[in-house]
Amino acid sequence: MNGSDGREIYRVVWPRGARTVPAADVAPRLPTLEGKTIGQLWDDLFRGDEIFPILEEELTRRFPGVRFVRYDTFGSTHGRNEQQVLADLPAMLKRHEVDAVISGMAC
Amino acid sequence: MNSLWVLLPTGQRASGEWIDDTLRERVVEKGLLARTPRVGEFPRQRVELIRDADPVSEVNRLFRARGWTDGLPIVPPTLGRVDEMLSASPLERHVVLGEMEPLGGVASVEKVAANAVMAGCDPPHFPVVLAAVQAILDPAFNLRGVQTTDENVAPLLVVNGPVARRIGVNAGWGALGPGWPANAAIGRAVRLVMNNLGGGWPGAVSFAGLGQPARYSLCLAEREDDTPWPPLHVELGYRPDQSTVTVLRAETVINVTGGLDELASVIGSAASLFGILHSGKVGVIFSPFTARRLAGEGWTRADVRRELFARGRLPAETWRRSWIAGAVRASDWPAWARAAAENDGSIPAVRDPDDITLIVAGADLPIPQHAYCSSWGHPPCRVTREIVLPADRSRGRDTGRDTGPADRP
Amino acid sequence: MLRASAVAERAGVPTASLVCEGFRGQAATTAAGLGLPGLPTALVPGHVDVQSAEELRRNVVAVTVDAVIRNLTEAPPPAGGAVVEPAAADIVFEGSLDQVNRFFYENDWSDGLPIVPPTGERVAEFLRFADRPGETELGVLLPDQRRATVWNVAVNGVMAGCRPEYMPILVALVEAMADPRYGVEHSGNTPGAETLIILNGSLIKELGFNYEQGALRDGIQANTTIGRFWRLYLRNVAGFLHHRTDKSTFGNTWRVVLAENEDALRRIGWTTIAEDEGVTADNAVTISRYTGGGVIASVFGNTPERMLPYLADSLLRKVSWELMFTVGMGVGSQRPLLLLSPILAETLARSGLDKAALKQRLFELVRIPATQFERYVGEWTNLVPGRPSLTALVKAGQIPAVFAESEDPERLVPIVCRAEDLMVAVSGDPLRTNAYAFAHNGILGFPTTKAIRLPADWARLLREARAR
Numbered sequence: 001m002n003g004s005d006g007r008e009i010y011r012v013v014w015p016r017g018a019r020t021v022p023a024a025d026v027a028p029r030l031p032t033l034e035g036k037t038i039g040q041l042w043d044d045l046f047r048g049d050e051i052f053p054i055l056e057e058e059l060t061r062r063f064p065g066v067r068f069v070r071y072d073t074f075g076s077t078h079g080r081n082e083q084q085v086l087a088d089l090p091a092m093l094k095r096h097e098v099d100a101v102i103s104g105m106a107c
Numbered sequence: 108m109n110s111l112w113v114l115l116p117t118g119q120r121a122s123g124e125w126i127d128d129t130l131r132e133r134v135v136e137k138g139l140l141a142r143t144p145r146v147g148e149f150p151r152q153r154v155e156l157i158r159d160a161d162p163v164s165e166v167n168r169l170f171r172a173r174g175w176t177d178g179l180p181i182v183p184p185t186l187g188r189v190d191e192m193l194s195a196s197p198l199e200r201h202v203v204l205g206e207m208e209p210l211g212g213v214a215s216v217e218k219v220a221a222n223a224v225m226a227g228c229d230p231p232h233f234p235v236v237l238a239a240v241q242a243i244l245d246p247a248f249n250l251r252g253v254q255t256t257d258e259n260v261a262p263l264l265v266v267n268g269p270v271a272r273r274i275g276v277n278a279g280w281g282a283l284g285p286g287w288p289a290n291a292a293i294g295r296a297v298r299l300v301m302n303n304l305g306g307g308w309p310g311a312v313s314f315a316g317l318g319q320p321a322r323y324s325l326c327l328a329e330r331e332d333d334t335p336w337p338p339l340h341v342e343l344g345y346r347p348d349q350s351t352v353t354v355l356r357a358e359t360v361i362n363v364t365g366g367l368d369e370l371a372s373v374i375g376s377a378a379s380l381f382g383i384l385h386s387g388k389v390g391v392i393f394s395p396f397t398a399r400r401l402a403g404e405g406w407t408r409a410d411v412r413r414e415l416f417a418r419g420r421l422p423a424e425t426w427r428r429s430w431i432a433g434a435v436r437a438s439d440w441p442a443w444a445r446a447a448a449e450n451d452g453s454i455p456a457v458r459d460p461d462d463i464t465l466i467v468a469g470a471d472l473p474i475p476q477h478a479y480c481s482s483w484g485h486p487p488c489r490v491t492r493e494i495v496l497p498a499d500r501s502r503g504r505d506t507g508r509d510t511g512p513a514d515r516p
Numbered sequence: 517m518l519r520a521s522a523v524a525e526r527a528g529v530p531t532a533s534l535v536c537e538g539f540r541g542q543a544a545t546t547a548a549g550l551g552l553p554g555l556p557t558a559l560v561p562g563h564v565d566v567q568s569a570e571e572l573r574r575n576v577v578a579v580t581v582d583a584v585i586r587n588l589t590e591a592p593p594p595a596g597g598a599v600v601e602p603a604a605a606d607i608v609f610e611g612s613l614d615q616v617n618r619f620f621y622e623n624d625w626s627d628g629l630p631i632v633p634p635t636g637e638r639v640a641e642f643l644r645f646a647d648r649p650g651e652t653e654l655g656v657l658l659p660d661q662r663r664a665t666v667w668n669v670a671v672n673g674v675m676a677g678c679r680p681e682y683m684p685i686l687v688a689l690v691e692a693m694a695d696p697r698y699g700v701e702h703s704g705n706t707p708g709a710e711t712l713i714i715l716n717g718s719l720i721k722e723l724g725f726n727y728e729q730g731a732l733r734d735g736i737q738a739n740t741t742i743g744r745f746w747r748l749y750l751r752n753v754a755g756f757l758h759h760r761t762d763k764s765t766f767g768n769t770w771r772v773v774l775a776e777n778e779d780a781l782r783r784i785g786w787t788t789i790a791e792d793e794g795v796t797a798d799n800a801v802t803i804s805r806y807t808g809g810g811v812i813a814s815v816f817g818n819t820p821e822r823m824l825p826y827l828a829d830s831l832l833r834k835v836s837w838e839l840m841f842t843v844g845m846g847v848g849s850q851r852p853l854l855l856l857s858p859i860l861a862e863t864l865a866r867s868g869l870d871k872a873a874l875k876q877r878l879f880e881l882v883r884i885p886a887t888q889f890e891r892y893v894g895e896w897t898n899l900v901p902g903r904p905s906l907t908a909l910v911k912a913g914q915i916p917a918v919f920a921e922s923e924d925p926e927r928l929v930p931i932v933c934r935a936e937d938l939m940v941a942v943s944g945d946p947l948r949t950n951a952y953a954f955a956h957n958g959i960l961g962f963p964t965t966k967a968i969r970l971p972a973d974w975a976r977l978l979r980e981a982r983a984r
Contacts, residue, residue: 007612010633014602015625015671015752017662021551023122023599027525029591038588041524043517044845044901047564047572051534051580054573058581077520080846080959083696086520090527100588103521104534106543106557107564107706112618121544122553123599150608151600154622156615186622201759203544213544 030100035065039098041089042071043078046105055102069096077103111162112186113155116175116221118212118304125151126210126306130174133311143174143308154186175303176225177295177323184221192220195230196237197495204237205244208251210306214240219296222303226296231274232289235352236296238492239264242354243297245490252484253356254307257314258381260483261321263357263390264294265466267340268350270494271328278328280470283360283392283478294324321360327468330395334467335402342408343491350494355390355464357480358382366397367414370477374419378456379481380431383421383444387482388462388489391415394475398467408465416460420453456481464489518543519658519701522550532558532587534580538763542704545760549659554592558583565898604650604667605636620675624757627748631675642670645683647971654687655694658701660755664690668753676745681723681981682738685801686745688968689713692803693749695964702805702960704756707837708764709807709957711746712853714941715775716790717799717968722978725775729945732772732952739772746770768808777943780858784865789941790965792871797967804939805961806853809834809954815860816949820867820877827854827951828881831938834955835931840893841958843915844900848933849958854878858946871940879935883928886919939963 003009030036038059042048048071056068074092075085093101118126131147134140149155149169159165166183170176182188193200193216200217207214216237223236243250243262253260266276277287285291307313315322331338340351358381363373370391382389393411401411426432426448437445447454457463469476482488521531535543535557547555561575602608609619616633620626632638643650643666650667657664666687673686693700703711720727726736734740747770756762776788790800812830817823831852841850856864864874886906894903904912906929910920919929932938944950971977 003612009610009612010616010635011607011610012616012620012633012635013605013639013671014608015620015634015668015675015748016601017657017660017664017668017753018601018604019123019599019660019662020656021549021661023124023548023553024526024551026552026554026556026592027528027530029530029589031589033585033588039524039529041517041520042901043520045899046536047898048534049901050569050572051560051564051576054576055581055584058577059584062581062585076845077517078845080849082519082959086523089520089523093524093527093529098529101521101524101529101531102534102558102584103517103524103531105536105560105564106517106533106539107536107560110615112622120553121548123548123601125600128600151602152608152619152623154619156609156611156619199759203540 033063036099039069039101040071041103044076046107048104110158114189114221116303120211126212145172181225184224188224195233197497207305212304222299223296226292228292234494238352238494242490242492259315259319263355264326265353266328270350276328278330278468282327290326294326329466336408353491356483358483361479363477371418374456378421382482385485386458389482390464390480392478393467395471397475412460412463423448423452532584542763556587634671634674638674639670641680642683647969654690657754659761672748678741688801688966692964692966698964704762708767709805710768713773714789714802716788719799720775727775727777731943743770743772793965795965799968802965804963805957806954812951831882831953834953836892838955840899846959851956853939853954855941855952857944861942875935875938885926887925
């Protein structure tokens with residue numbers, strides 16, 4: 001097809017693919033962290049092993065009744081078994097009665 | 108046939124949705140299609156190629172029909188003009204400043220630049236626009252509230268520091284009125300960002316009953332070199348050589364002719380009960396003539412604020428008889444207001460003299476002209492952001508992060 | 517890491533995701549791709565690697581703790597409705613060659629080089645060479661979670677400048693990309709490694725791939741355009757974009773397809789890469805991700821005893837932080853590739869070595885002092901948490917005993933867990949004594965092989981293509 005200036009006109013299609021996952025709402029939030037159980041998820045990178053203890057300390061100071069389930073319980077979220085760890089995660093969270101998760105580290 | 112490549116200035120949420128789809132629903136629901144007959148009709152891409160014998164007019168026609176203007180003609184945000192605007196940016200085009208409430212359009216530096224082009228900004232204005240957008244994204248500004256309330260509040264932008272003078276933000280004659288390109292374009296850019304990325308369309312999302320002219324633009328600089336007092340940003344802890352934008356929520360702008368007495372009287376009678384309810388921070392644009400006279404008598408800025416605090420009071424009876432006192436529980440009024448009504452029979456306009464933001468601006472006239480801006484809404488708001496220039500990138504501040512006032516760590 | 521947060525949220529558990537400053541942009545786009553645009557993040561100021569312990573503590577206490585509490589207790593805005601996007605065959609734009617190119621580039625659909633406009637007619641040409649209809653789904657690709665279809669493979673193939681008859685290879689490549697074993701979701705990670713595609717089978721000659729001099733260089737249409745297709749597809753369908761989902765520090769551009777020299781392999785009785793990976797189809801592609809590598813020039817000698825020490829040393833020199841994939845993330849997933857020119861392969865084979873024996877010899881020779889190994893994954897990079905010693909890892913049963921055969925800290929240890937982890941390919945100028953060693957990205961781009969399926973009337977289609 002040629003345009004008014006004689007140059008060829010191309011009618012082109014979209015190079016992307018359809019999205020499969022519609023946007024969902026995140027889980028409901030907690031009214032407070034007091035008395036809650038917080039699970040830690042770690043990808044074994046970027047000093048999470050130093051950061052998680054600091055967070056534990058500070059959060060316990062502000063919410064004395066909070067308790068933690070440490071990251072080694074769940075396995076690395078970015079290791080060889082990543083897909084298995086993620087597949088098992090909902091059951092694990094339930095089993096340990098986890099109310100909230102702190103997940104790291106994206107750097 | 109001529110063509111223009113333009114960057115689409117409208118908002119897209121992080122999820123990928125375009126805010127215009129929500130806007131279309133609201134516009135149809137409210138019967139407002141006549142203003143924006145082409146709402147939501149645009150290619151869902153980053154850029155659009157406009158082909159027309161007169162593309163500039165065509166862009167204006169399209170953008171107006173799509174609801175992307177403030178009613179006045181805009182400068183088409185061509186890719187070239189956006190690139191030019193970005194050459195003055197301390198941040199890269201894809202950096203995200205935040206999501207603009209209430210409809211959540213992602214404010215990327217690039218989209219802000221497109222709106223700045225539309226507003227008529229020159230590239231040197233852009234760092235001020237960026238700082239102002241960052242300021243209104245601060246939770247303390249309550250952008251959602253400002254965009255959706257039935258009240259007519261507008262952001263007041265005050266520019267301090269060397270940048271103000273370098274780019275010509277007027278602090279003198281008619282500083283709040285038309286004729287000064289920087290004042291007009293910077294304020295207008297912020298409004299277009301609020302409209303196009305936040306979706307604050309009149310009647311559809313913004314329910315302000317009347318709005319106010321300040322919603323076109325409300326931006327000025329403070330007089331610095333020729334005033335007796337240190338400027339606002341220095342009072343707030345910045346160094347004189349830093350440049351800042353300070354944003355207040357101006358419920359309205361009231362002109363006051365006269366001196367401290369007249370100003371105090373207006374502050375008292377125009378005290379916003381909404382402002383008092385939420386311990387809001389008010390703005391006073393102060394005549395340079397009066398400033399010089401008082402400074403000559405030994406008054407400091409703090410003295411003036413204390414005086415206005417002491418004398419600008421609302422009679423307790425007026426408060427008690429107001430419709431809002433009837434609508435709000437007694438216990439919801441802040442303790443300082445209730446105590447003042449009890450003990451003094453009158454309520455100051457603000458909780459503390461520090462909550463009065465004093466800006467020295469306007470022409471130096473012997474019949475002094477001031478302006479009073481009562482505050483709207485919660486939480487108390489006076490947000491300041493440093494204006495970062497592109498040269499600062501070489502000093503490693505590549506996030507364009509506000510370093511804060513000089514005396515903060 | 518955000519994938520884990522997404523799983524927890526969908527299980528009804530609120531999360532706070534710890535994000536360093538430089539990653540915030542990617543976090544938002546990645547979260548959107550996971551279908552959770554409201555996923556809240558808690559900022560860790562700066563980059564942790566360059567902070568002292570005191571600085572890190574100060575930053576976490578000053579900023580991160582509050583953000584974590586907000587993430588877990590403050591409700592983000594609701595997600596909202598559907599995104600309207602073009603359907604596969606919709607015409608998204610009409611214009612001249614220049615205009616199409618500009619439109620595609622400005623919409624982030626192009627790599628900056630001119631693309632061939634993907635018209636319906638050109639896409640249809642490609643579809644004739646597919647064995648399945650256009651709407652066939654080949655998989656769903658992270659991070660954007662978009663459908664990979666035969667149709668959009670063709671669209672990107674057209675754009676890349678491929679010929680329609682390459683279509684079966686393109687389809688197999690995307691099947692490999694979509695295989696969870698490969699790990700396409702890691703393709704935008706910080707080290708920014710790039711894939712190497714290795715082709716085996718009769719298609720090498722049928723479609724005119726270069727497998728001799730300059731095998732890794734651009735200039736031959738088949739090798740070059742398919743390499744380009746790979747990255748266009750990562751961009752457009754997987755969704756890796758600069759400054760957003762791609763966080764590679766430097767990155768690397770696409771490599772041309774490497775076709776093995778199967779004549780040489782047959783002559784010396786060696787297996788192909790595909791066969792080594794367990795796929796015995798007529799034609800196959802293997803993808804694997806390499807962090808870098810380099811030429812091993814002038815391999816001198818006519819016996820393994822004289823050639824292997826240099827080859828082994830060269831393999832050793834290309835590897836450093838990648839050792840984390842041997843003992844840390846994805847234990848035993850590091851699979852370096854040694855590419856030999858035919859003359860080198862033939863010389864080694866002449867002395868009786870087959871691939872397995874060669875790998876065994878290399879396994880014994882490619883050795884590094886234990887302390888140096890530990891430095892690469894511990895002191896210098898902090899890539900294996902807790903910086904355990906190799907001895908401790910062996911004691912914990914996590915890595916093979918070969919890593920702790922004595923207590924001597926200077927004992928020599930291998931760079932892979934088993935001889936079979938090494939990969940050996942043959943290509944390049946048949947008469948030059950050069951080799952090439954590639955360092956591997958472990959589970960973040962694990963070798964994945966797919967058989968290539970040809971349409972039933974391939975022979976006829978090929979004849980027609982040649983007659984063009």
